[in-house]
Amino acid sequence: MDSRLLAVLEQITEEEQRLLDGGRDVEKERYISGQEFIVDREKMLHNGEMIAIRPHTRFVDFPLHRHDFIEMMYVCKGSITHIINGEEIVMEAGDLLVLNQHTRHAIRAAGREDIGVNFIILPEFFDAAFGLLERDGVLMDFMVSFLRQSDDNGKYLHFKVAGVLPVQNLIENLLTSLAYRQKDEYKINQISIGLLFLYLQKYTRMLDETQPTQYDDIMTMSVLRYIDQHYKTASLTELAKRINQPLSLLSRFIKAKTGATFKQLLQRKRMQVAATLLEDTKLSVSDISLAVGYENNSFFYRCFRDYYKVSPKEYRTENRK
Template sequence: MKEYIHNKLIALTDEENKILSGEHEVNKSLYTDNGQFIIDSNKLLGKEELIDIRKHTRFIDFPKHKHNYIEFNYVYQGSLTEIIDDKKIILKRGELIFLNQYITHEIEASKEEDIIINFIIKPEFFDYILGLLENDNIISRFLITTLYTNYEEGEYLYFKVADNKEIQNLVEKIITELYTPSIMSKATIKLLVGLLIVELVKNSQDVETYSVDNYEKMLIIQCLKYIDEFYREGNLFELSKELKQPHYKLSKLIKKHTKMTFKELLQEKRLSKAVELLKFTEYPIVEVIDLIGYENLTYFYKIFKTKYKVTPKEYREKK
């Protein structure tokens, strides 16, 4: 890192000077107008900005808080101590942690030599990022779960990548761009953050994952896999036997995390399979209905038309 940028990073901010002069609590009004301590991206970002990068405030404990954006913390030098769900995590120099907007965490006071860079990123930014990524990787799953499902539990990804030169070089370029702004800096930072995420995907063997409610999440994943495989004859009671869970508990969990009942999820899967068979096979419609697990022809026609606004025959003719 160039010396003048390093000097800017270690220099005291106005907020830090006030803390050293006797302020003993974080000035929450700098971060939120909310009665709860939910840090508001609108306090930290300009109106049209999707991403900003700033140095974490040292010398004071940051109390339990959430934020309405996704946050990355990067340890430029020293260390960072996060407390999440009563679990203490100590990040070392060169390591990163991604925090979704549902997680509650607190940060122990950093010392003068601890320089932490916070990436503040609005969810909309990731519409661009997800276009760069394959679907089945740890970061895509983290982002999709956070942004596009009803799963609202705290999660983090902790990347232990201090020895990865590619990743360290990319972060250094982002910090350099931040402290030597030009007319293209904002666009450049977006591109570099995109490249950083792609590089982290390539090094997903160095990540520790965590969900505040990971047990429930794993049960939901198993339920969805069951429906995907046994949509023809599956039922909630068979699933409860397979997972060794009471059927009423699974029913509540499914509704909580998907906003749909087991029956509704099963129906959605059967209908999507029916559409696939109507599009890509020549099976008679009666046989399609049997293949997806329905016996009542009238009922199938009713739910199909309710969802797709046409009959199965009309759907096939339009394909």
């Protein structure tokens, strides 16, 4: 790893200095908003971010907790020990651990030379990765679990990939971009996550699989792929015919498994494509509206403002490259 980047990541934080000065416990108010120890995305992400990094806090045992986002830990130096389902998971330098938002884990106190970084990622940031991965496989099954509102069995994947240069390079690129807050690299970071998971798909022999494939996962993936490929003209009725499922049953299934309606999933995809076109092209707003499936410009404007809290014109001005 680049020595300058490592120097940034191993700096003693204010939170760690308090612990070195005699503090004993994790300051929960930094992480949670309620009573249960669920690390809150609102505490970790700011200004509409979908991905950020945070160096793992050393010098204290981190109690049992889970998150309302996807956590991906990378160990830059030393080692870090997690306890998941009563089992010790020892991460060495170069290892990658990915946990869905339903996984509860604790972490043993790390020392000064044990440098880990947490990637804090919203599920929708993985859209590019969904489009790249094979439909069947451990990694795709795992990623579908990101979309479930609840899951009694949390899932995690531990990759021992210290010797896999492409994976290490992609992680370092992501760390560099996010550590220095390079705002114009959102799309690059999203594609980098997709490429990272595409490489990890090749190295599933280097991980500990935690749950078997489920039929529901395959069905959910069929829904997501249909929306991804046909967002301009997609409809729940057409999808039901394609996969030979009753309309009402399919509608309830989508809501139960993803926490969103078909309409909400479709709108999310359309808004993300529209945002990319606003950033990367000179197409007029009306042309973009048509390109993503809206024939009524006024309705597109309302949907866009509801989703991004700014108008298409304002979004283009703020994010133009």
